[in-house]
Amino acid sequence: MAGKENQSPHPLVPGPANGTYVRTGDDEAGRGGSRELRRQKRKKYLLYFVAFVIFQTGVILIFTMTIMKVRTPRFRVRSATFDAFNVSRQPNNRTFDISMNAQVGVKNANFGRYKYQGTTMTFLYRGSQVGEGVIQKSSVGWRSTKKFNVAVQLTSDNFTSDSQLAADLNANILRLTSQAELKGKVALTFIFNKKKSAKMNCTMDVFLTTEQLANISCD
Template sequence: MAERRNDPQVYPLSQSYNYSTDFNVKRDEESAFRKQDEIHRNYNASLNVTRDEGSDSIESDEIRRKKRLKFLAYFVAFVVFQTGVIVLFSLTVMKIKTPKFRVRSITFDHFEVRTAPNPSFNFIASVEVGVKNKNFGTYKFQESKMYFSYDGMPIGEAFVPDGKAGWLSTKKLKNLATVLLSNNLPSNSQLGNDLNSGVLKLNAQSQLSGKVTLTFMFKKKKSTNLNCNITIGLADKAVREIDCN
């Protein structure tokens, strides 16, 4: 009987696992993930930059718009202010007003009154007049005469010299001598009654011609009139009232 041999059974060897290849694959995958993550972050960053740039651009446009509006507001305010100044200047400074010519006072150096038999009066007086200039420029006037009357009849006159009234001031002309006589009055006048009443009313009229000069360049002719009613108290030999129109 043949001897049975116990030879060991031979199994085929399985293929060995390649660890190096698997490591490389994982490394590549991780690298790819990192690249994708980096790309994603860069994309988000670029979006943020774009948003910031857009926001900055909008803010810059808004700032420029506000500056333009502010400049326009300043310009309009300046134009309105200049217009107001010009209008105010035209209505005040450049508007030429007529000077006022008035009798300021009268004093008597000689005072004589008769009531009978022939009513009469004889006055030697010193008159002070004023030329009030309300303009922002000088008023230069020529010489003139002032005429006195009683009941519309002339009784005397006074010489008014030339002169100049400064801007916004009054030029006073003093000691204008005059003689007031009733010799030329008609016999049927009311003089006797007025003298007996103790009050005598006279009238003074005159006119000045001259020029107003503004800012040393603009000149305009201006005439001013004097028309004053004078009330004289015969008892106290003085002027009681001067009323000028």
């Protein structure tokens, strides 16, 4: 009885070397531990792979929503100076003839250069065109603003309402509107170009007594 009680549940079997013996239970336990270790490694590698996929997806989403998102450039009149300022308030000769240098800005908020074609900027007074200026073909660097001057000759020759002109000249304020459209492309990469047009629609006041441009407002 005592011999049976002391007998190990895992009998000895010949080992790989002559004269050595190992218990079968120990061998099975070793194989089970090895399988568990491999399973843990596979689980760890799977977690690493999932984390990498999530990270890459986040990077792609951020890249798409920020860098690759194409925004419409802003195009507006910023200020102006005057070379000649001729205004007549005579009852039979109410006119204005003004040489203006309008400073124009094109703001490009994209992560790529904006290349635009040449165009014409028109100035309106009470719905009638009173002047225009030529904008040359050019480009704006990524996330930057290009400023340049446009020479414009403002004249009342095409305006027919003498009473309205008389009232504005007496008030020493001319309310003008500037309109233009830039057509171009945003070059995000060497092969990816997106067409974008920037429209200008600004209102402004020319103060006749001080010869200044003020109250500029653009849509």
